[in-house]
Amino acid sequence: MAKVSFRLVMPERELLATEADMVVVPGSEGDFGVLHGHAPVISTVRPGVLEVLQGNKVDRRYLVVGGFAEVTPERCTVLADEAMPFEDVTAEQLAERERAAERELMDARGDQEKAAAEKAVAVAKDLRRAQAYYATR
Missing domain, CATH: 4.10.860 (DNA Excision Repair, Uvrb; Chain A)
Structure with a gap:
């Protein structure tokens, strides 16, 4: 299975840059999953939990507070107003x-x-x- 390139960025720094099997983004219209080959999308991000999956398991979670997500067939970039590792x-x-x-x-x-x-x-x-x-x- 091809992976999607994922970046989670805040105004002051990049939190994560990785290859993932899937990313689940809390979009303003509902959560959406991003796999390699996804149709291009730009969405606002609502406060919630963003998940990064490797295989069928959640590898990382982040609490995010607003921002934007840009998706292309090869990558997903989330520009978050605020984000923090879930476990922190x-x-x-x-x-x-x-x-x-x-x-x-x-x-x-x-x-x-x-x-x-x-x-x-x-x-x-x-x-x-x-x-x-x-x-x-």
């Missing part, structure tokens, strides 16, 4: 992130600050749900 993040860290976002929302002044804080709360909740789901898999 605890449920308590995500709960604290949510509490901090809720405090920011309560302290928000003006529509722009309120909108940014509401988005931060929604992202934190999405990450907690994703982490809780994948922690048992």
Whole structure:
């Protein structure tokens, strides 16, 4: 089976560059799997878990927070706003992130600050749900 070239990049650095049998990306319209030969796609990425598979097994997982995915028949590149190895993040860290976002929302002044804080709360909740789901898999 041919492999797909995969890169996970954040604004400040590259997190991963590897060859994979499949990559599962949390797209804004739903998760999608990328295999070698995939049709070209550009998609936004929603907060969730990105999986890199070798064979039929998950080799690596990352929590990602937004960004874009670009897919060609030979490669998949995810430009993430924020990404971290799944095993490096605890449920308590995500709960604290949510509490901090809720405090920011309560302290928000003006529509722009309120909108940014509401988005931060929604992202934190999405990450907690994703982490809780994948922690048992």
